[in-house]
Amino acid sequence: MAGQSDSHLSLFSPEEVEFMAEDELVEIVPNLRMDSLNFICGDYGPFYPQIATQVPFWLAVALKKRGKCTIRPPQWMSIENLTQVLEGERDSHAFQPLPFHYVEISRLLFDHAREDIPDIYMVRSLVEDIRDVRFHKVETNLEKFTASTVTWKNMSAMEVNIIRAFSGRALQAFYKHENEQVMPDTDRTQDRQPQIPTIRPKRNLKPR
């Protein structure tokens, strides 16, 4: 059902994150001849056998499922690159640059394009290790949040989605306590409901 991802409006379900990842371009090698496809989202093709071409992921997976092409894994998914990234992740506190949708893309490739990835078990275990190390870093960084704007370099879509709800509420709580806009006693009882009428007159408390 469109839009029914979660009871709360602003959360994206994992399927929706994958939906957005499926628009990324990937290289395929078709094994058939087909005319250009004029989609609403763009024009692709024409397709000639053994000539590589770039298409969106959902199209690549559809063709792959019907046995009409092979998918070339993207550059960043080579064993050398992933080993480098993993070492970088372990050595430093920052995140290594990775494509925004690397989790979804690697998942899609593992599910649908097993034969097209050389040394798939090695690649898979590398990607999982990278995910673990990065998520561990996310957790440790969460402890260092402060009230105002937080910036984060190189986080990927799935990681953002996982901590979105929690970090939103946490930052909001920080902000509220720092600015003391609402009167403290009424605030406590009304905190249980998500929508609070915020038109109360502000009372300035003594500055700390």
Place this chain on the structure above:
Amino acid sequence: MATGSGEESTSAIMDDYETLISTTDVELLKRAWRNEKAAPEILQYESSLVQRIKEQIELAEQNVEMFEADSIDPLTVSLYQMDLDRTQFLLRSYLRVRLQKIEEYLFHILKTDEYLNRLSKQEQMFARRCTDDLGNHLDETVLSKLPDNYQSILKQSITSEEDDMVPVPRLDTFIICKAKQYLSSIDFEPEYSTEITEMERDLLTFVCYKFIKRPLEKGKIDLV
């Protein structure tokens, strides 16, 4: 899918140029859908975009029917159908998220002109009918049975000064966003200039929604 190599400035210029010439309607709809989903209040209705997408969808539906009638290779037909389905999903989800927000903040939207103007004609009709129905329902079931001073939908009691039974969108929720270009303090509202002074391009930022409201309306920021 860039992996961080190449010059910073030339790639930035190329990015802007490429986005200018190649942003399809589907890309724009996806961006509008994402922004709408992440924002706590309802955003401006993209009437021309929705109109164009509707026309393209109708055209695509006719194409698919034609292909089936001409018995074109079923693979091609199914691929066109998939593209159609994806676009329809985006459009439906966009409209659905807006309807959910309207239902949640029904009375507030109708009271505030700023929000009312962000709705399309059909959404305004929907909102009015919804308030009538909801009002009647609440009156019949509950409000008429309450003591006299407490019978209003909008106020807790006659003694309330404001409409305090009306939920209001919380603009101080924190959202995650990315700026499409470097933003300096002139892009933000002056009253927030102590809180936020700049935003770098393409850096994930967790920020209070109300600070970035203005650049969001101008299209300089994307919610993630």
